Structure formats: C-alpha cells, structure tokens
Amino acid sequence: MNYQMIGFVIGRILWTEAALLLLPALVALLYGEPALPFLGPILLLLIAGLPFRKKPKQTSLYARDGFAVVALAWVLMSAFGALPFVISGYIPHCIDAFFETVSGFTTTGATILTAVEPLSQSVLFWRSFTHWIGGMGVLVFVMAVLPMTDGHGMHLLRAEMPGPSVGKLVSRMSDTAKILYGIYLVMTLIEIVLLVLGGMPLFDSCIHAFGSAGTGGFSNKNLSVGAYDSTYFDVVIGIFMLLFGVNFNLYYFLLVRRFRDVFRSEELWAYAAIVGAAVLAIAADILHMYESFGQSLRYSFFQVASIITTTGYATADFNLWPTFS
Incomplete structure (x- = not known):
C-alpha cells in the first residue's frame, strides 16, 4: 500500500472540510451568532492536515489504497464535523x-434531535450542508476540487460509490467529478431560486434544497415541509427530489445531446413508471380523506417522491392513511 499517498489524500480531505466549515462560520457572523463552534474545528483540521502536506513522489493509488482512503475519510470527516454540534452545546454528547x-x-436523515427549531441558524445550516456535501459522495467532491492522484482516481470512486459498477464520463476521472458536481450545483441553485420566488425565505430555501439534493431530508422545521402548507413548495420540492434521484450520467448525456441514450435508459423508464403508478394508486386510495382529488394527488405525489428517493421530507402523516397506501 502507498501509505504516503494515502496520508497526502487524507490531509487534503481534512483541509477541504476546513474550507467547507467557512460557510456556516459566515452564516454565524451574518446572524450575529458565535462563530467559535466552526472556527475551532477549522483550526484543528488545518493542524491535523499539516503532517501530510508534502506530495510524495509515488502518487499511484490502487484498489486497497482506495478503500483505505474512503474508510478513513468518512470516519475523520464525521468526527471533525461533529465538533460544531458539541462546542455549540446543542448536542453536548x-x-x-x-x-x-x-x-x-451519508444522507441517511436519521436524527437524535426531538426538535430542530431551537438550533441556531448556523448549526442548522451546517447540519443540512452535510447532506449536500455527501449527496454526490465526499470523495467525488474532493476529486472535483483537488485532482491529485495522476489518473488513479477511479479506485477512489469505486470505493466511494454504491452499486455494481462505476464508469467515467470523460477520460480524466477528475473531469468526470467536476461535471457531476457542476450539474449537482446548478440544479441546487435552480431549486433555491424557485423556492425563493415562491416566497420561502432564502435561508429556508437553502436548507430544503440541500436536503433535496442530497436526498437526506434534514429540515429547519419540526413539521418538515408540511410547516409551510403550500402546494407550490410541495410541487417544487417533490419534483426536485425526483430529479436528484435520477442517474446523473443521464444529465450529462442531455448536455452533450446524446438524447437517444437518455430515452433508451430502462432505469429511467422503470423509475418513472413506478412513481407514476404509485402516485395515482395512493391518490385514489386516500381520496376520501381529502376535499378533492387534486389535494389527495398533491399529498400522494410528495410522499411517494420523498420515500422512493429516501429523502424523508413529509407533508402528511401517512401512518393515518389506509393500509394499502
């Protein structure tokens, strides 16, 4: 194993996380909140990465090295990423x-918190921002901003990504990562803009766009998206949850005008068919619980989109729905 290169990559990952923590620190300053919960971990991350700052002569990374980097990266990023919660006192343990x-x-969306609204804006931002970072994969993000493995990045990507196979969109792995995260960023920004245009505050729009993009579902409202009771927000967030659940290779094919490859995707057609059938079946089943078919369709669509993409946002208590639904 190339221990020196593993250390070098881990060091760059720690410094990347330090840079990412600058955003919630800025949010803290904007809202007049203490920035120490973020500045402290930033300093620790910079110090922790110092011993690995020198790039070794041998930069090759192979399968075992890739697995080692990914495992260490997830543990270390999570450990340092937990510090703002502890230092702020909102999650003291x-x-x-x-x-x-x-x-x-990991965009899982499980939480130990019984109420999120008491948290500060900066802590809420960091909590949801972790979804956005992890949504495409932490290592994919690092490879997009810090290409550094001289053509051996595929082993990192294979170790990072779920599923039976991983392929490159273009010849260089770092360019593939850039394309994927570019699409991811643009889609996130479009959702934020649409939510703001609908009347949602900018901060709330960012939070819910991060959760939609990462398909993780952290919200800054105890009642999740249901707190807004808005058909417009339900439709916009529901559509983007489904869009972020699509294989991102297909968006690249759209960009390069390979429309035939998109329309021949069995995965996409199966996904659309399952969603469509589930929405219509559940809407019909819960029709008697709501005032109109349009209303039952609204709640059915949002819940199906949220669950099939594993996002976890909610606008209705589906435990009260009939057993079939």
Missing part, C-alpha cells in the same frame, strides 16, 4: 453529535 454528522454526510 460526542456520540450523539457523531451520529448526527454521519447521518448528514
């Missing part, structure tokens, strides 16, 4: 804070 951070980076 380290294990609970670690759980919350792992849930964020």
Whole structure:
C-alpha cells in the first residue's frame, strides 16, 4: 500500500472540510451568532492536515489504497464535523453529535434531535450542508476540487460509490467529478431560486434544497415541509427530489445531446413508471380523506417522491392513511 499517498489524500480531505466549515462560520457572523463552534474545528483540521502536506513522489493509488482512503475519510470527516454540534452545546454528547454528522454526510436523515427549531441558524445550516456535501459522495467532491492522484482516481470512486459498477464520463476521472458536481450545483441553485420566488425565505430555501439534493431530508422545521402548507413548495420540492434521484450520467448525456441514450435508459423508464403508478394508486386510495382529488394527488405525489428517493421530507402523516397506501 502507498501509505504516503494515502496520508497526502487524507490531509487534503481534512483541509477541504476546513474550507467547507467557512460557510456556516459566515452564516454565524451574518446572524450575529458565535462563530467559535466552526472556527475551532477549522483550526484543528488545518493542524491535523499539516503532517501530510508534502506530495510524495509515488502518487499511484490502487484498489486497497482506495478503500483505505474512503474508510478513513468518512470516519475523520464525521468526527471533525461533529465538533460544531458539541462546542455549540446543542448536542453536548460526542456520540450523539457523531451520529448526527454521519447521518448528514451519508444522507441517511436519521436524527437524535426531538426538535430542530431551537438550533441556531448556523448549526442548522451546517447540519443540512452535510447532506449536500455527501449527496454526490465526499470523495467525488474532493476529486472535483483537488485532482491529485495522476489518473488513479477511479479506485477512489469505486470505493466511494454504491452499486455494481462505476464508469467515467470523460477520460480524466477528475473531469468526470467536476461535471457531476457542476450539474449537482446548478440544479441546487435552480431549486433555491424557485423556492425563493415562491416566497420561502432564502435561508429556508437553502436548507430544503440541500436536503433535496442530497436526498437526506434534514429540515429547519419540526413539521418538515408540511410547516409551510403550500402546494407550490410541495410541487417544487417533490419534483426536485425526483430529479436528484435520477442517474446523473443521464444529465450529462442531455448536455452533450446524446438524447437517444437518455430515452433508451430502462432505469429511467422503470423509475418513472413506478412513481407514476404509485402516485395515482395512493391518490385514489386516500381520496376520501381529502376535499378533492387534486389535494389527495398533491399529498400522494410528495410522499411517494420523498420515500422512493429516501429523502424523508413529509407533508402528511401517512401512518393515518389506509393500509394499502
């Protein structure tokens, strides 16, 4: 194993996380909140990465090295990412804070918090931002901003990504990562703009766009998206949850005008068919619980989109729905 290169990559990952923590620190300053919960971990991350700052002569990374980097990166990023929760006092126990951070980076969406609204704006931002970072994969993000493995990045990507196979869109792995995260960023920004245009505050729009993009579902409202009781927000967030659940290779094919490859995707057609059938079946089943078919369709669509993409946002208590639904 190339231990020196593994250390070098880990060091760059720690410095990348330090840079990412600058955003919630800025949010803290904007809202007049203490920035120490973020500045402290930033300093620790910079110090922790110092021993690995020198790039070794041998930069090759192979399969074993890739698995080692990914495993270490997830543990270390989650451990350092938990510090803002502990230092701020909102999640004082380290294990609970670690759980919350792992849930964020893995976009799982499970939480130990019984209420999120008491949290400060900056802590809420970091909590949801972990979803956005992890949504495409932490290592994919690092490869997009810090290409550094001289053509051996595929082993990192294979170790990072779920599924039976991983392919490159273009010849260089770092360029593939850039394309994927470019699409991811643009789609996130479009959702934020649409939510703001609908009347949702900018901060709330960012939070819910991060959750939609990462398909993780952290909200800054105890009642989730249901707190707004808005058909417009339900439709916009529901559509983007489904869009972020699509294979991102297909968006690249759209960009390069390979429309035939998109329309021949069995995965896409199966996904659309399952969603369409589920929405219509559940809407019909819960029709008697709502005033109109349009209203039952609204709640059915949002819940199906949320569950099939594993996002976890909610606008209705589906435990009260009939057994079929």
